[in-house]
Amino acid sequence: MSQAVAPVRHVLITGNKSYHNITEDLCVPTEKSPTREWIIAFALSAAFLGLYVFAICWTVWKGIGEWGANRTINWAWDITNFVWWIGIGHAGTLISAILLLFRQRWRTGVNRAAEAMTIFAVICAGQFPIFHMGRVWLAFFIFPFPNTRGPLWTNFNSPLLWDVFAISTYFSVSLLFWYTGLVPDLATVRDRASGFRRKMYEFFSFGWTGSAKHWQRWEALSLVLAGISTPLVLSVHTIVSFDFATSVIPGWHTTIFPPYFVAGAVFSGFAMVQTLMVITRKVLKLEDYITINHIESMNKVIVLTGTIVGVAYLTELFIAWYSGYIYEQFAFYNRVFGIYWWSYFGMMFCNVVSPQLFWSRNIRRSIWWTFFLSIVVNIGMWFERFVIIATTLARDYLPSSWSYYRPTWVEISIFTGTLGLFFTLYLIFTRVAPVVAIAEVKSILKVAGDQYIGPDAKHDGHGKSHGKSTEKKEAEH
C-alpha cells in the first residue's frame, strides 16, 4: 500500500509493454490460423445457427401457430427474447459512450469487444419482432414511405413504431461508432499484412494514414458520437419499456418502467460482456490488457445496476399495494405467488440476491465467481422479461380466457439458435479484427501501464513533458 499516486489510477496494462508489444499482442490473434478451441466453438455455434435457420424456415412456412403463443399470451418467448437481447446490447454503447464522457480509462480494454457484442445482440434481438409479424415478407411495412396503399402511413403515435425507429437508429449509430473506432486498428493490421490479406484490409481501412489532422477529427467525431449515443442508449430501452408502460394492462402500466428497464439492460449487458471477456482474455491471451482491474470495475457496475433493479422490483410491489387498486394488486400478487411463481423467485434470486456477492472484493476479483455470476445474472434477466410478459398476460381481465404458456420446440430452437447466431458472429469478429482497441490502449499506456504507475513502476520519465515526469516520480515512491 505504498502507492503515492491516487488510487483511482489503476494499472490497466501489465507486462511492461512497449507500443510495439501492444501491436504485436493484439494483432496476432487475427494473423495466426485458428486454434482448436476456436474451431470447436465455431462448429458448435454454427450448428446452433443452423438450428436457427431451420426453425425460422419452419415458422415462416407453417406460420406462427407453431409457437406456443396464444390469444391470451400473445407476446411470449419472442418478445421476452427480444427484450433480453436488446438489453444485452446496451453495455457496448454504455462502455464506449458514457465511459468516454466520464473519462474512464478502463473502457479502452473492453470497448471494442463490447461494442461488437452490442451490434450482434441487436441483430439477434431484431429477429424476434420481425418473425413475430407472421408475414415476414411484408416487414418493410413498418417503415413509413410513400406507398400505393393510400398512401397509408405508419402510426407515429405507437410505441411499437417508436421502437422501430429507436432500434434501427441504435443499430446503425452503434455500427458507425464501432467501425470508425476500428478503422485505425484495421490500418495497423493492414500494415503488417501482405498479399491478399493486405488488399482486404486496405479496402476496409479506408486509406487511413494516421495524420495528425485525421486523428484530431477522429477524436472530435468520437466525442460527439459518444455525446449523442449516451441519450440514444438510454432512449432505446426507455422506448422498449414504453411498449409495455403505455398499455392499459395492470402490471405493465407503470411509470417506473423506463429507468427500471434501462438499469436492467445495463446490468445484463455488463454480465454478457463479463461472460465473453473472461473467455476471450484467456483464449486470446489478453490478460495484460483485460486485467483483473477491468473485471472488477465491471463487477462494480453490475452490483450497482443489480441493486437498482432490486429497488425497482420492491418499489413496484409497494406501489401496487399502495395504489389501493385491486387489479394492480392482483397482477402483482399473481406475479409473485401465481402460476409462474418459480420465474419470479428465479428472477429475484439471480438479479437481486446473487450480485450482492460482489460487495466482497475477493469475489469481485475472482475470475471463476465473475464468470459464474455473469451467467446467473443473464438467466435472471431472462426471467425478468418472462415474468413481466408472460405472467401478466396469462391472467388478463377475463378469467375465462386465462391460460398457461409453454414454449414449443420451434421457439426453443429459435432462441438457442440466436445464441448460435450471436456466438458465430462474435467468433468471426475475433478472427478478423483486433478485439481490443489498439490505438486507444497505446494512448493510455503512459498513464496506465504497469511500468509507469503502480508499485513496480521503473521508468524515469525520459523525454517526457515536465508535468508527466513529476507524476512518474510520485509513482516511483
Add this chain to the structure above:
Amino acid sequence: MATESKKVLYGLYNDEEDLKGAVKTANAAHLDILDVYTPFPVHGLDPILGLKESRLHYLGFIYGAIGASFGFLTMTWVFTRDWPIVFGGKPYWSVPAFIPITFEMTVLFAAWGMTITFYTICGMWPGVKAKSLDNRITDDKFCLAFDVTSATDNDVDKLKGFFSQSHAAEVNVKTLD
C-alpha cells in the same frame, strides 16, 4: 483530391515526446512541416502544429437540427394534412407522441451526417489506397514529414541536419502519388 506525386522526406521517432520536441524545434527554425503521422492520437500535438480545432461538431449540430425538423415536420404533415386519423380520441397533431421519433431522427441524422463528412473531408472511403509513408507508423513510430518535391539539395541537407539534431531514429525519402 490532388493526385500530383510528392517527394517526401520524413523522419521516424521512437516516442511521442521526441516527436513533440522535434515539432517545436522545427517551428522555431521556421521549417514548413507537411504532416505528422502517429499510431494513436497524441495529445498536445495540435496546438504546436497550429491545427485549429475541428469544426465537425458544428456540422453535427446542423445535421441533428435537420433530422429533428425532418422527423417532426413529416409526422406533422402526415397526421394533419395527408391522412389525418384519430387515435384514441387524441388530437391529430399530438406533439408529445412525436417526441421519441423526433429524437431518434436527430441522432440518426447527426451521426450519419458527421461520419460521412468525416470520411469525405479526410479523403477516406472503402478501397482508398493509403498514402502511407511507412508501415511502422501504425505500430510504434512517430513520423514527421516535409515536402521536398521542389526543394534544393541545400534545403534537404538542412532538413536532414534538423532530423539528426532532433534525435530522429531514421530518416527516409519516399515519393507519394
